[in-house]
Amino acid sequence: MSAPIPCVGGLVVDDRPGVPWRLLLVRRGQEPAKGTWSVPGGRVEPGESDAAATAREVLEETGLRVEVGALVGTVQRDAPGGGVYVIRDYACRPAPGADVAAVRAGDDADDAGWFTEAEVRRLDCSPGLVDALTAWQVLRLP
Template structure:
């Protein structure tokens, strides 16, 4: 079974990317970009806005698709994850919902964190890492 998911690649004016620390499986304890499963009938953009709000307290404007990855899940599920560029439009950052923590990271800091499998390779391959 394929499950549609979305993620948000949010970079601030200082060139740092927003990461959340997963509070629940899959990936509990690992750092990743905000995101999750789409709800039935939900558009990708609406899903990105909802997931970012739930996990970070931030309102975002959704930009272009950065890339798509397939990740294995439990019970033979495949998560089809479409990651979009997004910019903060308001709100106060605070971890919520599935996020145990959040932080803004430079590219150097990203390389030293325990990240979700394949995240660094995907962001690098798509050319969306902060300089």
């Protein structure tokens, strides 16, 4: 059996007063699940903490600086070649002074954007994403 591949994801929420709740998603530019929407994230580099990896991945994929908070949940997904990604998703908020309107696709993302709960449910998301977000009560709409 292959060793698990440690990965992280950033559940970046924009819930400023006067702004509808929105979640930051990226359209995956690489396999697995190329072309689907997912949370920004990726592999944890050797010696890197989960918080540092999450902040780095969100910045690389969206251009947004974030503060990384608590672990929200963990999922496992099959990796190409028989490995298993163990993905730990963390609550994140835009860092003070970060421009949420300047989000743009970078690194291995084909697109990036902010989406309401209803919009997230209508998107072509990566397999299991909406179910996990619902189970973790990130998404609350039925």
